[in-house]
Amino acid sequence: MSASSTSPLIRNAWYAAATSAEVGRTLLGRHLLGTPVVLYRTEAGEPVALLDACAHRQFPLSRSALVGDDIRCGYHGFTFASSGECIHIPSSPRIPRDAHVRRFPLVERHDMLWIWPGEPALADPSRIPDCPWLDGSAKVSYYAHLRAHYQLLIENLLDFSHVPYVHHDQQGHPELARVIPRAREHGDTVVSTRIMRESSTPPLWSDVMGLPLGAPMDHDQRFEFRAPSAVCIRQAVWASKVPERRYPFSTTHFMTPDGCGATHYWSWVSLEWEGVDPATLERMDRGAREVADQDVVALEAQQALHDRLRDGAVAHGVVSVPFDAGSLLTRQVLARMAERERETAPEPRSAAS
Ligand code: FES
Ligand SMILES: [Fe+2]
Structure with missing residues (x-):
């Protein structure tokens, strides 16, 4: 599909x-x-x-x-x-x-x-997505004009089982692809949550939070798709068994279709603990850019193949697994919003009037 x-x-x-x-x-x-x-x-x-x-x-x-x-x-x-x-x-x-x-x-x-x-x-x-954590100063931003449909970006952001594969050099840790989030709908919002225990600290979080590389780490994630244009991921990591020293952070993503098949993509990473120094922010900026660029490359390759398969002669299909529950809910929410919009659209004026 x-x-x-x-x-x-x-x-x-x-x-x-x-x-x-x-x-x-x-x-x-x-x-x-x-x-x-x-x-x-x-x-x-x-x-x-x-x-x-x-x-x-x-x-x-x-x-x-x-x-x-x-x-x-x-x-x-x-x-x-x-x-x-x-x-x-x-x-x-x-x-x-x-x-x-x-x-x-x-x-x-x-x-x-x-x-x-x-x-x-x-x-x-x-109705503007409320993201008060973006008012903090310890944050970095990214922009790309992504040659892919915005739904692909939303699904990428709701399904972090891609992280150990697309971003293995930066922030991939094995639990990201093992612990299935619990996804549910609240009106036009899809929320998905999980806690991953005793995973190994990846390079980016080791550099930014100062946790030893590969040491056991717990990771808490809450994904929120605020349809149709924002995905907010509130997260925290901490050294396993040291929950009193948490490192909370948020990644906030805005997607705006250009209407010609591409998407304006902004993302912010906000570091929400006290005392973030400029060197840490600079490392975060570099890491966030590399990660976002990797997603852009993956999504553009996926979109190009979708286009070729759609236009080709070979029948094809896709399968979903339990990890895809959040992504499937985002499709339902978007379809419902589009249907509502069709029902409330003003009647087109007749040519004679
Ligand atoms: S097109 Fe703008 S003034 Fe003529
Ligand atoms: Fe990604």
Whole structure:
């Protein structure tokens, strides 16, 4: 079963559009959910997301000029306010009533900008995935434009039995592929938890937490898929039999389909114990990048093969094992959300109206 044929895009949801640091006084164009969007900040620092297409002849506004808080189109000079309204046309004293571009709801939270590409009236900011641990300072970030469907990324993050194989040089320890997590649904969230006892400390955790390489280590994990755009993994490790010295950390992953078959992928690793020094953070940054790059390589290879098999003449199938329970639940949640969206979609306007 190909992920690209089973997981439709869900528009009525909050998605990460960019990190806070990426968006400033330079126009940033980005494809999100099949929609070209231009992002920038007003002089007062308010983030803005507009459709990246001029209302005149659809020139990209991201290739235009930011003048104060307004965008002056780089083709014929129509000027749009941050509301999306056209406020000036050099070649016409009259501004047509429909001369505006769509402005998207956009909220800044946890060093990310969150966009709502669907029905604006439904955009409730309380539905943005809440990740308060991201407000801490001991964290590192990663971004990739992943040439794979977002469902493949979600399943990768819910099934850590891949870690001893894809990331064996960094953080793979044998219990990751042996202890089956317990997965369940809570509304549009899938939660999966497990504790692994007396596994051997892998190189990355040895360097970052200072535990002896290969020494017995316990590892606690709680995965949360907050459909459709976030996977939060709260974790802790400690030397076996020394639970009073825990090293809690979180890996937080945001996935936003670009609508053209690829996925914008951001991830953060937050180290949540006291006294994390710069050298430790630098080692974490290097390790997190290597690990995320390994996932990107694996997922792009998987997607390329899915595409070839889908287009080929040989019948094929896939099997699932108990470890896949969380991944299968994420498919159900996404399918339910897509169905809800279809049921509540406004009737298309008839051509005669
Ligand atoms: S396309 Fe933008 S002003 Fe003509
Ligand atoms: Fe991975």
